[in-house]
Each structure stands twice: as C-alpha cells, then as structure tokens.
Amino acid sequence: MSDQLARDIEILAELFKAGGWAELRVEGGGLSLLMSNDRAAAGLEGTAVVAAAPVPAAVQAPAATAPAASAATPASAKSGPIDPAWTAVLAPNLGTFYRAPKPGAAPFVEIGQRIDADAEICLIEVMKLFTSVKAGITGTVRHVAAADAQLVEGGEPLIYIEQD
Numbered sequence: 018m019s020d021q022l023a024r025d026i027e028i029l030a031e032l033f034k035a036g037g038w039a040e041l042r043v044e045g046g047g048l049s050l051l052m053s054n055d056r057a058a059a060g061l062e063g064t065a066v067v068a069a070a071p072v073p074a075a076v077q078a079p080a081a082t083a084p085a086a087s088a089a090t091p092a093s094a095k096s097g098p099i100d101p102a103w104t105a106v107l108a109p110n111l112g113t114f115y116r117a118p119k120p121g122a123a124p125f126v127e128i129g130q131r132i133d134a135d136a137e138i139c140l141i142e143v144m145k146l147f148t149s150v151k152a153g154i155t156g157t158v159r160h161v162a163a164a165d166a167q168l169v170e171g172g173e174p175l176i177y178i179e180q181d
C-alpha cells in the first residue's frame with residue numbers, strides 16, 4: 018500500500034468517526050473499502066476485530082510537541098517559544114497542511130511577514146479537496162506550528178500571528 022493511499026484511508030477513518038455516519042463505502046482504482054458501525058453489515062459478525070495500527074505521532078499530539086514534526090520542519094519555519102499574546106490560526110478541519118500553493122513554490126507566508134486579515138496563509142487538503150485558510154487578523158507571522166505536508170486535526174494550531 019502506498020503512503021498516499023494509507024494517508025487517504027487514515028483521513029477517511031477520522032472523517033467517518035467524526036461524522037457519526039453508520040456506513041461509508043468507497044470503491045475505485047481496484048480498491049473497495051467499507052467502514053461500518055454495524056458488525057453484521059461489515060461482515061464481522063462472530064469474528065474478532067483486529068485493532069488498527071497505531072496512528073502516527075503527528076496525529077496524536079500537537080505539532081509543537083511531536084518529534085517527527087520538528088525534524089521535518091525547516092529551522093526557518095519555527096521562531097522559538099510561543100508568546101501567549103499571539104493569536105493562533107487553527108485548522109478548520111482534519112487534513113494535510115501545506116505552506117505553499119504547489120510543491121517547490123514559495124510559502125504563502127514567512128516568519129516576520131506582515132499580513133492582512135484576508136491573506137491566504139496555507140492550504141488544508143482532504144481527499145484532493147483544498148481549503149484555503151485565511152489569517153483572520155491583521156498582524157505579523159511569528160511562528161509556524163505545523164510541518165509542511167503534515168496531517169493536522171481540526172482545531173490544531175497552524176500559524177501564530179502577533180496582532181497589530
């Protein structure tokens with residue numbers, strides 16, 4: 018199984034749990050996936066349920082404390098300790114965080130850059146659907162909490178801004 022497919026299945030599982038759905042069926046590309054809260058519908062009646070593999074640390078803990086996230090983030094993306102006066106821009110939903118509009122492009126924002134409230138600061142991708150995240154406040158970017166291409170949860174801090 019490819020890393021991208023595994024990540025897509027993890028995202029689907031998180032969305033399934035958070036959405037409160039009874040059943041989710043996805044078919045395509047030679048793959049058939051069924052997620053169900055009904056053991057009989059899923060064909061599991063009378064069988065043991067095997068626990069899923071552990072979720073990567075980047076999903077279990079905030080990005081600021083996950084060792085994998087720190088190692089994957091360039092030194093220029095972090096700027097030391099977080100000031101409690103700074104405002105965190107939070108992930109709107111579960112997905113993959115991207116600092117730039119496409120691979121190899123310059124990031125939307127850099128540490129020390131002054132931005133307006135309507136400035137696009139990153140993208141969150143879920144199953145090839147990209148959501149643009151706006152700053153929401155006018156100020157100066159002080160800290161990037163998430164690593165590029167990292168899976169983030171809804172409500173997780175992405176970028177800290179010192180408000181003007």
